[in-house]
Amino acid sequence: MSTQRTTTRSHTRISYVHRGIGSVVLRRFDPACDSFEELTQMLHRSFARLGGMGLNCTCVDQSALITRARAMRGDCYVAVCNGRLVGTMTLYAQDCDSTCALYQRDDIASIRQFGVDPAYQSRGIGKSLLAYADHWAAIRGYAELALDTPQPAAHLIAFYRGQGFRINDFHRFAGKQYDSAILSKPPIAFRHLATWSRRLELPQANVARAA
Secondary structure, three states: OOEEEEOOOOEEEEEOOOOOOOOOOEEEEEOOOOOOHHHHHHHHHHHHHHOOOOOOHHHHHOOHHHHHHHHOEEEEEEEEOOOOOEEEEEOOOOOOOOOHHHHOOOEEEEEEEEEOHHHHHOOHHHHHHHHHHHHHHHHHOEEEEEEEEOOOOOHHHHHHOOOOOEEEEEEOOOOOOOOOEEEEEOOOOOOHHHHHHHOOOOOOOOEEEOO
């Protein structure tokens, strides 16, 4: 399980987001100035399609307290456009508490609470977040970057496979009415993301503010 660090206020532009949506910034979520309620509402919107399919994903209707707990267990990043949270992901190291065997391995990093506001989808934001997650895992020496998505959500499986992920296994998480596809890929470090890493990561001294 990753050690939670405080967020940096250095904002790094995702320069290859396109289609005229304005300036998009990738940065660490900062509990001092960001709202877990706003983050939760954005996740509700991004998972509404899955809820409409009858899939009881946690992000469909989770409370802000659950969003906070899940975000604080890993490294939470947000994509921000004109001051609005439009995308997010939380990156986890080894998760010994997971019922998924892949997530329990110490050489696996995983992506949780990944979502993009529907009004900002199909604009490259999700791909940009995944690219940074890929880089984040690679520079830390993880063998695989993993995530899960509902097996009935064929559109999401196709999206992730298009980003280089492959189906590793299927798993029924507690309380879910569907099986999840567990996907993974070997991570790749990108030279053009090296600046992101230097600006988004904090020195070791800035560790662990109390939850």
